[in-house]
Amino acid sequence: MADVNPTRFENIPPYPESKEDRKQNIVLAVIETPKLTRHKFAFNPAFGAFELRATIAEGLTWPYDYGFIPGTLADDGDPLDVLYLNDEPTFTGCLVKARVLGLVRLKKNDVENDRILACAARMSGVSQSTDSYNEIDDLPEAQLSSICRFLVEYSEDQGNAIRFKGTHGVESAFKAIDKAVSAFKKRGKAESGHG
Numbered sequence: 001m002a003d004v005n006p007t008r009f010e011n012i013p014p015y016p017e018s019k020e021d022r023k024q025n026i027v028l029a030v031i032e033t034p035k036l037t038r039h040k041f042a043f044n045p046a047f048g049a050f051e052l053r054a055t056i057a058e059g060l061t062w063p064y065d066y067g068f069i070p071g072t073l074a075d076d077g078d079p080l081d082v083l084y085l086n087d088e089p090t091f092t093g094c095l096v097k098a099r100v101l102g103l104v105r106l107k108k109n110d111v112e113n114d115r116i117l118a119c120a121a122r123m124s125g126v127s128q129s130t131d132s133y134n135e136i137d138d139l140p141e142a143q144l145s146s147i148c149r150f151l152v153e154y155s156e157d158q159g160n161a162i163r164f165k166g167t168h169g170v171e172s173a174f175k176a177i178d179k180a181v182s183a184f185k186k187r188g189k190a191e192s193g194h195g
Contacts, residue, residue: 007048012070014181016097025170026121027177029082029098031067034089041092043068050092054158063150065090069098072180073187075112080180083147085119085130085139097121102136103173104148105165108155114176115151117167135169 009030016026032041032050038061040054056062065086068079084090084098098118106113119130133139139147148164155162 009043009048009070010045012095014069014071014177021097021121024121025100025174026097027069027082027100027116027118029067029069029084029096029118031065031084031090031094031096032092033062033066034091034094035063035065036061036089038062064147065096067096069116069177069180071184072177073183074114074180076108079184080114080116080177082116082118083151085117085133087120087128087130099130099133100170100173100177101133101138102167102169103176104151104167106151106155107163107165108160110161113155113162116173116177117147136167137169 012028012030014027015022016028018026030043032043033039038056038058039052040056040062041050042053043049044051065084067082067084069082070079072080074080082098083104084096085101086096090096097120098116099121101117101119104115104117106115117136119133120128122128122131136144144167148167152162152164
């Protein structure tokens with residue numbers, strides 16, 4: 001196929017350049033599906049556009065913003081997924097600074113399929129409900145349980161065999177991110193013939 005990808009999301013680094021952002025556990029994320037919509041969108045790299053992949057039942061909406069960390073390659077062959085907690089929905093294609101809290105470890109169809117759990121970066125002069133979160137264990141127990149249940153039930157509804165393997169903190173999340181960054185770089189070298 002001809003090179004038609006004008007967006008170049010693959011050129012966005014996973015980590016921001018600011019050392020201050022890095023101290024706050026910030027990664028960059030691209031939102032595919034904003035919360036409060038019935039539609040599930042996914043980035044199609046062949047065309048450089050977001051496509052409608054599914055619509056959930058009437059009366060239901062996505063409870064969280066959902067997207068990916070650019071410059072990563074997860075075990076399932078896609079960029080590493082991120083569930084982004086914030087007070088208001090963003091929009092499809094929005095680049096956000098996401099403060100990593102931990103990860104939800106899942107196995108989907110016998111393949112590791114971790115979801116990074118992150119929230120909005122703290123903003124000077126603006127109070128957000130996620131400001132007090134530093135680790136996954138800082139979330140209210142009911143909220144974390146709801147997130148895990150949503151991730152499992154949505155995947156099962158899509159016909160996948162899913163196994164919940166627990167939640168883990170910031171350190172485990174960054175190990176998963178670093179592994180996915182390395183896999184992305186390795187694939188790039190292999191595709192260019194320099195690997």
